[in-house]
Amino acid sequence: xxxxxLCTIIPTYNNEKTILKLVENVHQYVEDIIVINDGSTDxxxxxxxHINFYINxxxxxxxxxxxxxxxxxxxxxxxxxxxxxxxxxxxxxxFASDIPVLLSALENNSKGIIVGxxxxxxxNMPRSNTFANKFSNFWFWVQTTINLPDTQSGFRLYxxxxxxxxxxxxxxxxxxxxxxxxAAWTGVMITSVPVRVYYPPExxxxxxxxxxxxxxxxxxxxxxxxxxxxxxxxPNLLVRKLKKR
Numbered sequence: 001x002x003x004x005x006l007c008t009i010i011p012t013y014n015n016e017k018t019i020l021k022l023v024e025n026v027h028q029y030v031e032d033i034i035v036i037n038d039g040s041t042d043x044x045x046x047x048x049x050h051i052n053f054y055i056n057x058x059x060x061x062x063x064x065x066x067x068x069x070x071x072x073x074x075x076x077x078x079x080x081x082x083x084x085x086x087x088x089x090x091x092x093x094x095f096a097s098d099i100p101v102l103l104s105a106l107e108n109n110s111k112g113i114i115v116g117x118x119x120x121x122x123x124n125m126p127r128s129n130t131f132a133n134k135f136s137n138f139w140f141w142v143q144t145t146i147n148l149p150d151t152q153s154g155f156r157l158y159x160x161x162x163x164x165x166x167x168x169x170x171x172x173x174x175x176x177x178x179x180x181x182x183a184a185w186t187g188v189m190i191t192s193v194p195v196r197v198y199y200p201p202e203x204x205x206x207x208x209x210x211x212x213x214x215x216x217x218x219x220x221x222x223x224x225x226x227x228x229x230x231x232x233x234x235p236n237l238l239v240r241k242l243k244k245r
Contacts, residue, residue, distance in 0.1 A: 003083065004083050004084055004106070004110070005081060005082045005083045005084070006030060006032070006082065006083070006084045006085070006086065006103075007030065007032035007033065007034055007077050007080070007082045007084075007085055007086075008026050008030045008032070008033045008034070008085065008086045008087070008088060008099075009034050009035075009036065009070065009073035009074065009077065009085050009086070009087045009088075010022065010023065010026070010033065010034070010035045010036070010073075010087075010088055010089075010090050011035075011036045011038055011066050011069035011070055011073065011087075011089075011090065012035060012036065012037055012038065012040065012044055012069075012090035013037075013038040013039065013040055013044075013063055013066075013069075013090075014040050014041060014042045014044060015040070015044055015090040015091060015092075016040075016042045016043040016044045016046075016047050017092075018090060018091055018092035019035075019044055019047055019048065019090050020047050020048075020050075020051065021092070022088070022090055022092060022096065023035065023048070023051055023055060024051070025095075025096035025097070026088065026096045026099070027053060027055075028096065028097075029096060029097070029099040029100065030086060030099060032056075032080075032082070033055040033056065034055070034056045034058065034073050034076050034077060035048055035055055035056070035057050035058070036058050036059075036060070036069040036070070036072050036073045037057060037058070037059040037060065038060050038063050038064060038065070038066070038068070038069040039059075039060045039061060039062040039063035039064065040063075045057075045059065056076065056080075058072055058073070058076060060072070065175070066154075066175065066176070067174075067175025067176070067178075068175075070087060070175065070176070073085070073087075074158075074160065074163060077160060078160055082160065083159065083160055083161070084106075084157060084158065084159050084160060085157070085158050085160060086099060086102060086155075086156070086157050086158075087154055087155070087156050087157075087158070088154065088155050089154040089155065092198065093118075093197050093198055093199060094116070094154075094155045094195065094196075094197065094198075095195065095196045095197075095198070098116060098155070098195040098196055101116070101193050101194070101195060102114050102116055102155070102156075102157040102193060102195075103157070104193075105157070105191060105193045106157070108191070109189050109191045110159060111159045111161055111162060111188075111189065112159055112162050112183075112188050112189030112190055112191065113156060113157070113158050113159070113162055113180065113183055113188060113189070113190045113191075114156060114157040114158075114190075114191050114192070114193060115148060115150060115151075115153050115155075115156050115180075115190065115191070115192045115193075116150075116153050116155035116156060116157075116192070116193055116194070116195035117148070117149040117150030117153055117192045117193070117194055117195065118150050118153055118155075118195060118196075118197040119194075119196075119197060120133055120134070120149075120150070132152065132215055132218065133150060133151065133152045135215075135218070136151045136152055136177050136218060136222075137149065137150070137151050139222040139225070139226070140177065140180065140181060142226065142229070143181050143184075143222075143225045143226060143228075143229040143233060144180075144181060144184035144185065144229070144233060144237075145237065146184055146190060148180070148190065148192055149192055150192065151176075151177050151180055152176070152177065153195075154176060155195055156176075162183060162188040162189075163179075163183070174217050174218045174221045177218065177221065178221060178225070181225050181228075181229075181233070184233070185228075185229075185232060185233040185236050185237075186236070187236070187240055
């Protein structure tokens with residue numbers, strides 16, 4: 001599409017077994033790739049340096065969390081003049097071959113956020129993930145009046161113009177939910193498209209999601225966002241509706 005400069009941002013932390021295949025697959029669809037090595041302590045960085053085509057690698061000296069890694073990637077993309085970014089998780093759950101599905105949605109939402117939603121009943125889908133996602137989906141609707149089928153998906157396409165002025169309060173998994181809520185409050189169009197997902201058997205799975213700790217963090221964030229909705233989100237929504245009349 002005319003006027004669109006696209007790159008892919010991949011935040012990674014200790015994904016030495018999956019990062020190579022993912023980057024190679026992504027490169028088939030998007031040439032420009034920014035990988036944020038978020039303080040990995042395994043061989044992730046070494047694997048990245050052995051990739052036989054150019055990727056922009058940015059490393060954090062210590063693990064700062066997925067939210068901070070995404071911010072680093074977004075700032076880098078803006079500096080390089082990109083207009084849109086695709087984000088994809090490094091654990092191998094997403095299929096790079098679904099990137100065209102996200103791109104096709106640009107025709108109807110070129111200035112907003114497109115979320116790739118997963119089938120939450122997929123084989124091997126961790127029950128804790130399914131519950132956390134449904135929990136977040138409900139509270140996202142309460143906070144924004146928008147129904148989204150998968151607020152936890154990390155496979156997304158952002159127009160960088162839709163992120164102007166947005167900042168993360170949080171730094172880890174819950175930051176992606178926070179970003180969607182603040183975007184909705186400012187009138188950014190958020191749409192979803194179906195994507196596939198793969199979860200390996202539990203004994204082969206590498207996940208940094210901590211069910212109890214991260215669920216508590218998400219719960220606290222939702223309390224803060226519900227308060228924000230009362231004093232900021234809902235008034236903004238009302239003002240936009242009145243302007244359309």
